[in-house]
Amino acid sequence: MKSIHYFIMVFLITGISYAQELTITGTVTDSNTNDPIPGVNILVKGKNIGTQTDLDGNYKIKVSIGDVLSFSFIGYELEEIEVKKDSSIINVTMAIEAAALEEVVVVAQGIRRERKLLGYSVSTVSSESINTSRAERRKARRARKKSNTSLTNAPSGRVAGLTITNSNGHTNSNSSVIIRGANSVSASQQPLYIIDGVPVDNKDVKRIQHINPSKIADVQVLKDTKATSIYGSRAVHGCIIITTHKGNYKIENNESYEEIVENNYEKVQTSPLSTFSIDVDKASYSNVRRMINNGQQIPADAVKIEEMINYFEYDYKQPEGDHPFAIHTEYGKTPWNKETQLVKIGLKGKEIPQDAIPASNLVFLLDVSGSMNQANKLPLLKRAFKLLVNQLREKDKVSIVVYAGAAGMVLKPTSGAYKNEINQALDNISAGGSTAGGAGIQLAYKIAQENFMKNGNNRVILATDGDFNVGMSSDTDMKTLIEEKRKSGVFLTCLGFGMNNYKDSKLEILADKGNGNHAYIDTMQEAQRVLGKEFGGTLYTIAKDVKIQVEFNPAKVQAYRLIGYENRMLADEDFVDDTKDAGELGSGHTVTALYEVIPVGVRSEYLNDIPDLKYTDSQINKTFGDELLTVKFRYKRPQESKSIEMIHVLKTGKNKVSKDFSFAASVAWFGMKIRKSKYINNDQIKDIVILAEENRAKDNQGYRAEFIRLMNSYQTL
The missing domain is CATH 3.40.50.410 (von Willebrand factor, type A domain)
Structure with a gap:
């Protein structure tokens, strides 16, 4: 009889516990703009359970009644909400964090935070305490004959709550770091390591643990799960932040990028044609995004400006007629240089259901x-x-x-x-x-x-x-x-x-x-x-070997330069050579190219005088006075080998540029900024952000809003 009562009690308790579990859904938005915030870290306090919002700011997480959800994102104030019985939907608005810039601590992704406002425990070991005295160094040299000194031994015992152990008691064995506190790290769970602002993969922790202590300026230890408001769920077991004297320590990185030599200005009278292959690739943008999110320095050759511009959709009309794509052109002022103009050439591929x-x-x-x-x-x-x-x-x-x-x-x-x-x-x-x-x-x-x-x-x-x-x-x-x-x-x-x-x-x-x-x-x-x-x-490819050739009118344009596409440039004669390979256009794809042009009559520091030519007639044909340029396109149908040509003329006149024009310009501007281009007179990130914000326009997927947040994060690196 007692056994029956026991099983009934277990059954009831189990049923009650399951009944207390809920699946919570909701949306996280900005309190000022009501825009969704993607990438928000959502953690259950005191438990190793978490998730992130998607690109639309939506999230889904399984919790129990009484749990406290912690919502955190870089630059926003931490929000904590307790789960109630009727809390199946929890929508959250997050406010921008207003932090003073004095007495700062450099933390994740290079972001500076005031120490007293961090909301978590920070312990610091200075370089003086890491580096031993002269007498101790002599003693250590003798001891190294028996064992090797590692970084993880340096702060042990000097930071409250930090314990460093070895698997077999020897200094040169694998170390485990334990940070005391709720849900603290066990011997089998390492904390997140950050070195000079860059998070370290678990596979590289052993290399970090054997850094020469003389290279270290200080070590900071974060012991509270509120640190996840900066680092995300990876910091749930605590963080060890290492700053070296040089501030540029690098884990072995075998990433490789082809060298990019930025396009220079070409004079129209001597080089009137510009020929290149289209590029629908977008890898550079998502790769740069990854680096900014991880707080990494961005190699200049990793930045392909055309791939950053083409990452975004633009409001180009669908093609009409037999051709598989439509052409769109416009021009206006260059935001980073008052003396030049910007020309945008866009293609829109036919959308196949x-x-x-x-x-x-x-x-x-x-x-x-x-x-x-x-x-x-x-x-x-x-x-x-x-x-x-x-x-x-x-x-x-x-x-x-x-x-x-x-x-x-x-x-x-x-x-x-x-x-x-x-x-x-x-x-x-x-x-x-x-x-x-x-x-x-x-x-x-x-x-x-x-x-x-x-x-x-x-x-x-x-x-x-x-x-x-x-x-x-x-x-x-x-x-x-x-x-x-x-x-x-x-x-x-x-x-x-x-x-x-x-x-x-x-x-x-x-x-x-x-x-x-x-x-x-x-x-x-x-x-x-x-x-x-x-x-x-x-x-699905709708057109292959798509080439573009632009001829500029010397009566209107003194010089030009193509922004990006450096590794897609073609010889002028390649345009009509059907054996030369070029880029492919897929169903619904858009391609955008920007030219920066110097109008006739404008003196520019980027142009040098060239001698008069003896054998070449330099007279300008004034017949096409209202034309700025002519664009020619060649493409092949996917199963064919002979190309088809299209021609489009861009004329001068009063015109109001679209929001797409200005947003694409902001992306190019930011790309040149992080590439340290010599052709931008204004490299103020705040001006780039303002241009992007004012021209965000229709942004159903939130990609443009994400771009603005990335630029704001980049400012803090």
């Missing part, structure tokens, strides 16, 4: 090497590709090829109707081994060609951090291979994942030579954009 897109023959080529064994690489990759799988139709086919030390097929060609089978194959993939990228590409193209669909969409989708290091690995070899394979009619899409060894230069070459596109996926929100919202444009 998803059900009208031809059947697809897709081969997923997935990097499963050891370098992909990080949360923002293979796990993110799997979730991202499931978004694509969910949109497949019965007539579509998917194969999966993986490569590490060798390459192999893990899913034979399978109809899009069998989504569970495809997703299960993705779930079964794990990382480990070296990277036989060349072998993987060979096998993927072989399978794509064996299952080729005439008049269909035949494409290899490569997902990797770009770290090819076994077999055919040089950029030249890869370029030659892809140029040969594209003759088969199989296109290539390259998706980059991860950090520290991300090979932007290699992936761009592959996508460029493979008649495809290149994107960098840093979050699930970006995956949703690339493989969800822009599914058709990412996978």
